[in-house]
Amino acid sequence: MGNMAEAEAPTAPPAAAETPPPATPARVYRHRLPVRLWHWVNAVTLLILLMSGLMIFNAHPRLYWGDYGANADHAWLAIAAQGDTGYLRIGETRIETTGLLGRWTDGEGVVRKLAFPGWATIPTSYDLASGRRWHLLFAWVLAIGLTLYMAWTAFGGHLKKDLHVRRSEWAPHHIWQDIKDHARLRFPRGEAAARYGILQKLSYIGVIFILLPLMIFTGLAMSPGMNAAWPWLVEVFGGRQSARSIHFIAAWALVAFFVVHIVMVLLAGPVNELRSMITGWFRLPPEKAE
Amino acid sequence: MSGGIIVPRRRLIAGAGGLVAAMPLLSACDAINEAPLTRKILSMGEEMHMASQRALMDRDALAREFTRADLSPVFRSNGTKLPPGAAYAAHAARGFADWRVAVTGLVTKPLSLSMADIRAMPQRTQITRHDCVEGWSAIGEWTGVQLSRVLAAAGLKDRARYIVFRCADRIGDALYYESCDLVDALHPQTILAWALNRELLPIANGAPLRLRIERQLGYKHAKYLTGIEAVESLDHIGAGKGGFWEDRVDYEWYAGI
Numbered sequence: 001m002g003n004m005a006e007a008e009a010p011t012a013p014p015a016a017a018e019t020p021p022p023a024t025p026a027r028v029y030r031h032r033l034p035v036r037l038w039h040w041v042n043a044v045t046l047l048i049l050l051m052s053g054l055m056i057f058n059a060h061p062r063l064y065w066g067d068y069g070a071n072a073d074h075a076w077l078a079i080a081a082q083g084d085t086g087y088l089r090i091g092e093t094r095i096e097t098t099g100l101l102g103r104w105t106d107g108e109g110v111v112r113k114l115a116f117p118g119w120a121t122i123p124t125s126y127d128l129a130s131g132r133r134w135h136l137l138f139a140w141v142l143a144i145g146l147t148l149y150m151a152w153t154a155f156g157g158h159l160k161k162d163l164h165v166r167r168s169e170w171a172p173h174h175i176w177q178d179i180k181d182h183a184r185l186r187f188p189r190g191e192a193a194a195r196y197g198i199l200q201k202l203s204y205i206g207v208i209f210i211l212l213p214l215m216i217f218t219g220l221a222m223s224p225g226m227n228a229a230w231p232w233l234v235e236v237f238g239g240r241q242s243a244r245s246i247h248f249i250a251a252w253a254l255v256a257f258f259v260v261h262i263v264m265v266l267l268a269g270p271v272n273e274l275r276s277m278i279t280g281w282f283r284l285p286p287e288k289a290e
Numbered sequence: 291m292s293g294g295i296i297v298p299r300r301r302l303i304a305g306a307g308g309l310v311a312a313m314p315l316l317s318a319c320d321a322i323n324e325a326p327l328t329r330k331i332l333s334m335g336e337e338m339h340m341a342s343q344r345a346l347m348d349r350d351a352l353a354r355e356f357t358r359a360d361l362s363p364v365f366r367s368n369g370t371k372l373p374p375g376a377a378y379a380a381h382a383a384r385g386f387a388d389w390r391v392a393v394t395g396l397v398t399k400p401l402s403l404s405m406a407d408i409r410a411m412p413q414r415t416q417i418t419r420h421d422c423v424e425g426w427s428a429i430g431e432w433t434g435v436q437l438s439r440v441l442a443a444a445g446l447k448d449r450a451r452y453i454v455f456r457c458a459d460r461i462g463d464a465l466y467y468e469s470c471d472l473v474d475a476l477h478p479q480t481i482l483a484w485a486l487n488r489e490l491l492p493i494a495n496g497a498p499l500r501l502r503i504e505r506q507l508g509y510k511h512a513k514y515l516t517g518i519e520a521v522e523s524l525d526h527i528g529a530g531k532g533g534f535w536e537d538r539v540d541y542e543w544y545a546g547i
Contacts, residue, residue: 056425060425060426067356067427069427070362070426070427070428071366071426073362073363119316122319122323123323124316127323128539129541130332132423132541133332133335133336133542134323136336136339140335224545226346227354228354229343240419240421240427
């Protein structure tokens with residue numbers, strides 16, 4: 001995510017038509033400090049929230065819709081073990097997941113019948129109390145960070161300059177073109193590489209303004225204290241167990257975003273991308289010589 | 291995992307297994323989790339939640355009350371399902387006719403209430419959602435006396451700041467207990483319930499009397515009540531953290547989230 005500032009490119013001297021293109025590619029200051037800071041704080045925070053969240057899920061690995069839901073009620077999703085088989089059930093579909101979900105072997109060779117394996121949870125062995133403490137503290141980091149970032153995005157020009165989707169970009173052929181380019185792994189070069197494409201804009205907007213707030217509000221909707229303070233919140237999501245289900249689904253949507261994000265970084269040039277998210281400076285990929 | 295609750299935190303795991311490369315990292319994570327400084331930092335979250343929730347909600351803001359149409363078909367029980375020991379069994383056999391609940395501590399007039407005394411007081415019925423720390427919820431209809439009435443009858447002294455709930459269920463080496471501050475103790479929905487879904491409280495749900503503290507999670511709702519004690523500080527109750535699971539596995543004392 002970033003912001004385009006002036007290119008520090010060595011500009012071609014006038015009247016030098018025959019001069020070959022500059023040897024050093026142009027560098028641009030692409031990501032301002034708040035973007036970089038928030039990016040890395042969030043990376044750590046979301047990892048902790050996910051892993052401690054999976055620990056909390058392990059305490060009751062069943063999901064329901066509505067206000068209530070416990071073992072006697074119908075779960076639309078469940079992770080469990082039957083005999084030697086671990087499985088994930090979504091609706092009526094049962095997928096065997098032995099070794100990964102429901103039944104797995106821990107680092108000491110002990111068979112555990114918990115939903116998510118120890119390597120995916122904080123802490124590694126079953127400890128709901130600690131999982132909750134990590135989760136509920138880092139929920140504050142996420143919420144405060146997101147609030148500050150949203151304010152900065154709105155008032156610091158990031159929204160208008162970098163994330164705003166222009167009318168022309170909404171055109172179906174433009175979106176389709178970007179999808180085709182991504183499918184063919186054809187990424188923008190030169191100046192265009194410093195700006196966000198339409199799919200990039202939509203994913204960042206979706207994460208910052210939809211998914212992350214959804215995580216926070218569905219999380220709050222599960223709190224009995226918040227239910228008394230803001231009774232409307234849990235109603236918006238259709239009840240506490242629905243809020244819990246949406247919280248779980250949105251968490252995996254964030255994981256999906258993360259996977260695509262990492263793949264894109266790898267394809268676009270991990271060193272350049274990483275450097276730009278650490279120092280702010282991004283090396284423009286040179287225009288293809290025709 | 292249906293019945294598998296609240297397993298005490300295991301000590302640091304060590305050793306290597308399938309994920310040889312990742313194991314030192316995982317052990318390091320667990321070591322971080324156990325470090326006293328980490329626990330101190332982690333507990334800041336609880337303080338922030340309590341302060342912010344108390345700021346956001348009215349002192350008497352009510353938990354949602356449902357209708358009979360919303361009741362869970364089965365109200366799940368959890369934790370102790372039958373307190374061990376001959377004494378409790380004898381009480382159960384006599385229908386808890388001799389069960390007494392002591393109201394003691396910083397009160398002007400200590401009480402010893404029978405179930406008949408409790409039922410003779412004005413009653414409140416509420417259909418509320420019970421939220422377990424594990425994640426499940428069940429909706430039930432509860433009837434009982436408001437704790438505020440019992441405390442008023444006993445005369446709370448000015449120095450009293452917390453109410454401790456003593457229970458008959460022994461888990462391992464100790465009796466279960468819980469506590470809350472006066473905001474929750476005097477809340478209109480905080481009741482000592484003896485009926486669930488218009489029937490006498492089943493043993494699995496805490497017969498003959500349990501606490502309902504509707505703006506907090508299930509482990510605060512102490513079952514099998516034998517005593518209510520007004521205190522100035524929780525420091526010398528149990529291990530000082532205000533509850534059985536708080537002392538043992540570091541559950542939050544403020545369980546509003």
